[in-house]
Amino acid sequence: MFSRISTHTSTGGGSERISRLKRALDRAEAVVVGAGAGLSASAGLTYSGxxxxxxxxxxxxxxxxxxxxxxxxxxxxxxxxxxxxxxxxxxxxxxxQPVGEPYRLLLELLGDKTYFVITTNVDHCFQNAGFDKARLFYTQGxxxxxxxxxxxxxxxxxxxxxxxxxxxxxxxxxxxxxxxxxxxxxxxxxxxxxRCDAAFVQDEGWYAAQSRYEAFLRRYGGGRVLFLELGVGGNTPAIIKYPFWKFTNENPRAVYACVNLTEAFAPREIAGRSICIEQDIGGVLREMARL
Structure with a gap:
């Protein structure tokens, strides 16, 4: 059980936190990306305006x-x-829809890293950007x-x-x-x-992606892994946010990172191994690409 009080866990300015995130990415043996609507919003796929x-x-x-x-x-x-x-x-x-720059930059930053993506987004942006379909789990349709x-x-x-x-x-x-x-x-x-009610269909493709994600966690989750959360809000925290906290807490070699325009935070139990950045995701990825 995590403390009810969460904290902005990184010290220093935004650039220092971005440098820390780039070092954590470079040192990671595996990366688990958890992506929410904020990533697509940063890529220009806004629903208003x-x-x-x-x-x-x-x-x-x-x-x-x-x-x-x-x-x-x-x-x-x-x-x-x-x-x-x-x-x-x-x-x-x-x-x-054009390939959004944040998705392209993320793929470039991952390079030849061992990675897997779990996302609540339903817009196909990861595949449009060239991510390997076998490394994607679209949980919400x-x-x-x-x-x-x-x-x-x-x-x-x-x-x-x-x-x-x-x-x-x-x-x-x-x-x-x-x-x-x-x-x-x-x-x-x-x-x-x-996924809006109990009638949501989880077909063979959905279960196959879930199995690949779980197998990835079993294989790499105990190593030097970066759990990189991008643009995940509070609507469905049990899919990405809470599991990432749990995985990081259970693995002393893991690092948790949260990049979001607002509400980038982590529980105090993993504060020493968390990097929280309240900035535009695209801007953070651009600065990481320059380091």
């Missing part, structure tokens, strides 16, 4: 949306309207996958072709009725493969 306004101006005008997140939960009056929004959301956050809304099977389905057609043929913020996706097995409506 100019990017949202540029791609969803007509939805904003009609529904008065403030961001993509809340728009995804709006109770649309028809499936045609629902999929008009979601096809555009999927397209701009999964199929038409993927914008590129659909599942049965029931679900009748623990299966997911690629959606790129259907999404592009929905985007091309939607009019007046609706898609044609015949494009509404239905389960090929039972005929029920399809839904996103995103």
């Amino acid at each position: 100019p990017r949202f306004e540029a791609h969803f101006g007509d939805f904003i005008e009609r529904y008065h949306f403030r961001d993509m997140y809340s728009a995804g939960f709006y109770p649309y009056d028809t499936p045609e309207a629902y999929w008009a929004y979601w096809s555009r959301h999927i397209y701009w956050n999964r199929y038409d 993927d914008y590129g996958l659909w599942q049965c809304s029931k679900p009748c099977r623990q299966r997911t389905y690629d959606n790129e072709e259907a999404v592009r057609r929905m985007l091309a043929e939607q009019k007046d913020l609706r898609i044609p009725t015949e494009l509404i996706p239905r389960c090929p097995v039972c005929g029920r409506p399809m839904t996103m493969n995103l």
Whole structure:
């Protein structure tokens, strides 16, 4: 059990902490990266502001949306309207996005290191940047996958072709009725493969990635390992943050690092082996690349 009081664990200025992180990365025998939404936000994949306004101006005008997140939960009056929004959301956050600099820099910094990535992000940015798919565990789903809304099977389905057609043929913020996706097995409506309730499908690919992650931890978790947490917030701390604290506490050779724009902290039990940096992730990675 960790103390209820957490602490900003590093002393000195930001540059000193970044230098410490670079040394910890260089000395590590293995690196476990835990990535949250803050990493994609640093890469420019913001859900509000100019990017949202540029791609969803007509939805904003009609529904008065403030961001993509809340728009995804709006109770649309028809499936045609629902999929008009979601096809555009999927397209701009999964199929038409540049490779963000923070992802590219992270891959360069890892170099030939032995690494594994666990992420709650669903935007495919790691694979777009060239990370090895076999070293990735997407725990919360993927914008590129659909599942049965029931679900009748623990299966997911690629959606790129259907999404592009929905985007091309939607009019007046609706898609044609015949494009509404239905389960090929039972005929029920399809839904996103995103973890938002107990109906989330964990298919064979999900369990295979989980097994590879667990095998990596068994093999390297007791050595000189860096647990590098990037942009993880407080919504789902049990997936990345709390396990990273636990792994570091159990292994005296491990180092825990947390880089986040806000709330970069660690429990006092691992304070001596923690590096917490409250800065933009992209800026931190750029400075590390120069060292």
